Amino acid sequence: xxxxxxxxxxxxxxxxxxxxxxxxxxxxxxxxxxxxxxxxxxxxxxxxxxxxxxxxxxxxxxxxxxxxxxxxxxxxxxxxxxxxxxxxxxxxxxxxxxxxxxxxxxxxxxxxxxxxxxxxxxxxxxxxxxxxxxxxx
Amino acid sequence: xxxxxxxxxxxxxxxxxxxxxxxxxxxxxxxxxxxxxxxxxxxxxxxxxxxxxxxxxxxxxxxxxxxxxxxxxxxxxxxxxxxxxxxxxxxxxxxxxxxxxxxxxxxxxxxxxxxxxxxxxxxxxxxxxxxxxxxxxxxxxxxxxxxxxxxxxxxxxxxxxxxxxxxxxxxxxxxxxxxxxxxxxxxxxxxxxxxxxxxxxxxxxxxxxxxxxxxxxxxxxxxxxxxxxxxxxxxxxxxxxxxxxxxxxxxxxxxxxxxxxxxxxxxxxxxxxxxxxxxxxxxxxxxxxxxxxxxxxxxxxxxxxxxxxxxxxxxxxxxxxxxxxxxxxxxxxxxxxxxxxxxxxxxxxxxxxxxx
Numbered sequence: 001x002x003x004x005x006x007x008x009x010x011x012x013x014x015x016x017x018x019x020x021x022x023x024x025x026x027x028x029x030x031x032x033x034x035x036x037x038x039x040x041x042x043x044x045x046x047x048x049x050x051x052x053x054x055x056x057x058x059x060x061x062x063x064x065x066x067x068x069x070x071x072x073x074x075x076x077x078x079x080x081x082x083x084x085x086x087x088x089x090x091x092x093x094x095x096x097x098x099x100x101x102x103x104x105x106x107x108x109x110x111x112x113x114x115x116x117x118x119x120x121x122x123x124x125x126x127x128x129x130x131x132x133x134x135x136x137x
Numbered sequence: 138x139x140x141x142x143x144x145x146x147x148x149x150x151x152x153x154x155x156x157x158x159x160x161x162x163x164x165x166x167x168x169x170x171x172x173x174x175x176x177x178x179x180x181x182x183x184x185x186x187x188x189x190x191x192x193x194x195x196x197x198x199x200x201x202x203x204x205x206x207x208x209x210x211x212x213x214x215x216x217x218x219x220x221x222x223x224x225x226x227x228x229x230x231x232x233x234x235x236x237x238x239x240x241x242x243x244x245x246x247x248x249x250x251x252x253x254x255x256x257x258x259x260x261x262x263x264x265x266x267x268x269x270x271x272x273x274x275x276x277x278x279x280x281x282x283x284x285x286x287x288x289x290x291x292x293x294x295x296x297x298x299x300x301x302x303x304x305x306x307x308x309x310x311x312x313x314x315x316x317x318x319x320x321x322x323x324x325x326x327x328x329x330x331x332x333x334x335x336x337x338x339x340x341x342x343x344x345x346x347x348x349x350x351x352x353x354x355x356x357x358x359x360x361x362x363x364x365x366x367x368x369x370x371x372x373x374x375x376x377x378x379x380x381x382x383x384x385x386x387x388x389x390x391x392x393x394x395x396x397x398x399x400x401x402x403x404x405x406x407x408x409x410x411x412x413x414x415x416x417x418x419x420x421x422x423x424x425x426x427x428x429x430x431x432x433x434x435x436x437x438x439x440x441x442x443x444x445x446x447x448x449x450x451x452x453x454x455x456x457x458x459x460x461x462x463x464x465x466x467x468x469x470x471x472x473x474x475x476x477x478x479x480x481x482x483x484x485x486x487x488x489x490x491x492x493x
Contacts, residue, residue, distance in 0.1 A: 034223045035225050046307025053225075119240060126241075130248060
């Protein structure tokens with residue numbers, strides 16, 4: 001679910017092109033956009049406080065076999081929320097799950113991990129190395 | 138106060154708004170700004186509008202900035218107004234900033250600390266000379282250097298001090314925090330309520346108040362224990378699922394300000410913290426918030442409350458720029474009847490004074 005929440009509709013849809021077709025679904029609720037109050041902790045590790053709201057889009061769907069899928073994703077991307085809900089439902093089918101994981105979830109997770117690794121590498125390049133001053137003497 | 142419904146002026150208002158739209162667009166010979174451009178290239182303005190609008194949505198903040206012609210307080214106002222049209226699904230689990238994917242992390246109290254000093258994309262150490270290369274468009278930016286390393290843990294600096302028993306610990310609590318978007322501000326305001334108000338407060342106001350505590354209005358001896366900026370995961374537990382799911386990642390900036398505390402009858406001398414947390418990359422705001430948070434703790438720590446920054450009502454009633462702009466700018470609305478009565482009164486007093 002976290003992987004789908006971090007991916008936009010276009011990249012989910014692009015992965016679905018190479019995946020087994022998703023089952024037909026009907027909408028139970030949404031997609032609809034609302035707010036979730038994001039909380040922090042005082043001092044970083046103390047009592048919770050309300051930091052501010054985040055826009056969130058949610059969607060619930062039902063597949064023909066009755067399986068229900070839910071999604072809540074940050075932002076206002078209705079298509080992302082609906083695709084995530086359908087995938088949530090479809091992934092509950094043990095027969096369909098491995099193929100969907102391999103075609104959609106794992107590649108998206110890999111893309112996200114690569115982006116995070118690039119960010120981490122750029123951050124690491126700005127890490128101050130104080131010992132270099134000592135060796136210059 | 139009495140306001141009078143004034144009829145007429147409709148045509149004038151329509152014409153004014155049409156002119157506003159034209160001014161907003163500017164020279165039609167120039168390409169129109171896109172929201173994606175604002176989001177990507179005026180990112181810190183977007184962050185500020187999200188923080189002061191108290192609503193995290195980069196696209197909406199970019200739209201608000203475009204609509205407000207770059208007036209960031211007007212943009213925050215637009216965002217606040219929009220959020221009132223949306224339903225509230227609930228509240229997130231508290232974000233855990235120690236698990237942040239760090240883009241920047243510095244400490245002014247320890248040179249060498251676990252995880253090190255990570256500068257990130259900062260204005261610090263730039264020369265503040267106008268860069269005319271940016272005036273010439275079409276330049277390409279070379280990619281920032283990368284260094285692939287194993288993940289390094291970055292424990293909180295306050296945690297390092299707490300291990301030695303030198304930092305006042307935050308009492309563990311999962312208490313439901315008060316929410317000033319649901320209940321009007323009341324006094325005395327608990328720290329969670331104060332932090333909510335400060336997090337959405339005006340950066341300029343908090344900056345000046347924080348500055349005042351450094352200059353002697355309030356007994357502050359602050360050190361930047363740590364500033365960290367990066368992506369945190371927001372988790373939410375939908376009632377229909379009954380377990381937390383990840384909504385996505387947002388960028389936040391956190392500042393832990395470390396302050397001396399002389400001790401009291403019940404507490405030994407130790408350090409105490411001022412805390413700042415804001416949406417986006419907002420370092421100045423997070424630092425100012427942390428200074429003011431610490432100043433507002435004066436009463437609970439048994440310190441004298443003398444300076445403006447230590448006065449809860451003064452700070453919390455005036456830090457919200459949307460409320461402040463509303464009340465200041467309402468003076469532009471017709472006050473014809475009010476003023477007429479003032480005019481009559483002054484004339485009467487003048488006649489009386491002259492008659493004597």
